[in-house]
Amino acid sequence: MHMSGDNKPIGWWVKEVDRLLEASFERLLTDDGLTRRQWQALNAAARKQPMTAALAPFLSGDPAELAAITGPLTERGWLAGDALTAEGERALEALTTKVIAERRTITNGITDADYLATIDVLRRMAANLA
Template sequence: MYMSDDNKPIGWWLKEVDRLLEASFEQLLAADGLTRRQWQALNAATGPEPIAVALAPFLTDPDELSAAVDPLTARGWLLDGSLTAAGRAALEGLGVKVQAQRERVTAGITGAEYAATIGVLQKLAGNLRGSAV
């Protein structure tokens, strides 16, 4: 049975947006020899929590963490999970490209629409966390 876009449920749209985001960021970062997970690891190295914790929602296999971190260490961008000077410079340059991509992704969406979408997704996640499956 064919469903028009208007009739597709939220789960379909969540999967579609996730797939498209993954593909677009993989394509964007490929020119720099990076994967999206490597970008996320590099970006996570600036945060308060360890890279493994920050990337946990995106990893399905423990080997994926090494696949994200080891190439960054080999490039001299990370050392023991922390950014090096070269890593900070790389992150700054890549950040410009990533920000431009984020702006393309959210083109035509107002700040209020974006905030409302995030709010709805947070409520859905909360509802699902609290439900007995």
């Protein structure tokens, strides 16, 4: 494959997009005093998934880690155990609206076909590498 001018290889773009997505999402959540893991915990509660299962990839097995994620949500009145409270449901709905708006901004000017083709190419590349 020929690359000319300032074109960077796909690995560079994948890392750059990942970095920018993480920063964007982190900023969005920080505005509401949340971490990414707390966002995941709220979504797990909404899906009635056990927190330990939903957050397993990010936990070492120390119960204090899970408590550090869910404790502040319980203190805010958004969680009761593994369940969303009515206040938690309202908060998640408002956050989800912000996330959807951010995703629209991120994909501005990108057709659904382009987006799906990009996902398909990355999926196939991952399969080839595996």
